[in-house]
Amino acid sequence: MKTRAALFHAVGEPLEVAEIELEEPRPDEVVVRMAAVGICGTDLHQVRGEFRRPTPMVLGHEGAGVVEEVGEAVTMVRPGDEVVLSWAPSCGECAGCRRGRPATCRPLNAAIPNGTLPDGTTRMSYRGETVYRGTATGCLADRVVVTEKVALPLVGALPFDQAALLGCAVLTGVGAVLYAAKVVPDASVVVIGAGGVGQFVVQGARIAGASTIVVCDPVDARLEAARGAGATHVAAPDDLRDLIRSELPDGADYGFDAVGDPATSATALRFTRDGGTTVIVGLPAQGLRLDLDPFELIRKEKLLTGTLYGSQDPAISLPAMLDLVRAGRLDLASTLGPSFPLERVDEAVQASLAGEAGRVLVVP
Template sequence: MRIRAAVLRQSPISGPYATTTPLSIEDLWLDDPGPGEVLVRVDAAGLCHSDLSVVDGNRPRPLPMALGHEAAGTVLEVGVGVYDVRPGDRVVLVYVPSCGVCRYCGSGRPALCPAAATANGCGALIRGGSRLRDATGADVRHHLGVSGFATHSVVDRNSLVVIGADVPADVAALFGCAMLTGFGAVVHTAAVRPGDSVAVFGLGGVGQAAVMAAVAAGAYPVVAVDPVGDKQKLALDLGASHVGPPDVAASLVKEASPGGVDWAFEVVGSAAVLESAYAVTGRGGTAVAVGLPHPDTRVSLPVLDIVAGNRGILGSYMGSAQPQLDIPAMIALWRAGRLPVDRLKSTELPLSDINSALDALAGGAAVRQIVVPT
């Protein structure tokens, strides 16, 4: 079928993106879903910093690629062998597919699935190859198995979670990355308990989701750090106890938790910020790296302090989550009013405005912009 999608053909590209226009809105040909695959009409997609990182070269990907990895939609057709998803089902798309049979999938760690990592790295679906072609007949790569900045997408069955019809598309999309990653980092990677002290560095969509999760888990204090005042205010509204810019982070944490925090979440993708997050942990504390930096990024930390202080660093990819379990659980908390996911939405815009939206994201003004492709 013929679809429209935002395609990146060259990287790195610098801003202002409204002028350099790295993403072109193109007509593409989308294959029918193959065995184990599903055709989805994309109803809403969130613009995440990981999308910008492909544009600016911090996350090198094979090109050309149809971008977008945080989305929700409606099932139109299912391929052979898909029995538990039906046309008309509402779904959240997930940016790490899973094979379902490897040791990681089998032990409840689908984010570490090697087959998924290979497919995502080469811009293919997990069953191999691309389902997208441009006007010349050349393949266009898939972004993390989703390619959500498009009117339609073919995804693997394991790249979606069926949800209830009561969840608005603009809210549902946020569960696929921002909430799954930020909430999961707090609840699964760190397993934050009531009374634990928490600091969150970076208050974009994922960072705000981490703040929400820490509050819901009963953490106190919850210190939220970001240079943008509006993001600090949102974190306060979401339940953070202390907020401030990076230059006062150390004193802010010292005031809130004099011995340092139990958990510090780095949600920027910066070595310097990760070092700052580690620096505010107390004895026995842990810094959790959530943001995705350039592959060549390195950090410098005092090893003796790690050993003698029993301090640590953990990585958290996709929030160490199990999407088929965690997305329904988060939606239940949203329904109960305990996860105000709606507050993450900054604005809504058509697919044609996506380059301007990249500027708003790069400038730090937006938490989550929702793209409506249809």
């Protein structure tokens, strides 16, 4: 079948919207008509050249849409179902998947740098040449073919623009708090970075019952959004040290780096109290390394850990997040930024690169 898709060719070049070939679904696969796709930081790493992956590539892994067609062996969804895409389907066999952490799946993590699906194929082509998939998904397109494990049903009405965020930002940010750090009520939290994922780290801290939530970001609009999400204090990077000294002189119980740069990771660790927990949430550019003072971990007994996709199986965390939305505890609408049609996808990418406070969406 044919579908329009946004092709990333090279750093500095605009994304090209072109009609590509998409192979028909296999027995365990479904065709999803995309309705909304969020521009994620992972996509921006590729656009900036901070990830080195094959091209041309269809970016996009945070999306929602409607099932149009199903293979003969599909049992989990049917045509007409509204679904959220999960970029981490479980293979069911590797160590990560057996312990319920499919984001650490070995076949998946081998596939992502190569721009393929976990089986090593892409099933996409353009003018006879292979087209690669961003984050083993590639959903910046009108349609995408994925296994049924990728298409998670949406139970109950939720606008597609909000539902798309459940595909990555929500599960990553809120999950980092609830599942990776396991923040307890009345705890203190410092969040470095208030972009798309950082806003949901803030909401996760509020949902967990944190009493003090300090957020740091250089963009004023993001800090205002963080206040609305539940931050009790906000600061620009130059003002963070004084704010921590004033409000949390011993440091925060939990520190979260929602950026992923070594400098922001070091900042989150620095402002975590002795015996506290620091979680790296954001992905760093390829090849960067974190310079650690071991005494931060030994003498001060701090715990430093990372989280991927919220440290939980999306098949479990998605229903939990939907319950929070229905209960009015998790707000998706206020986190939305501008939306662009597929033919203006490059404008969407540029808006996100410019630091737009809300999540930028493409609506094919």
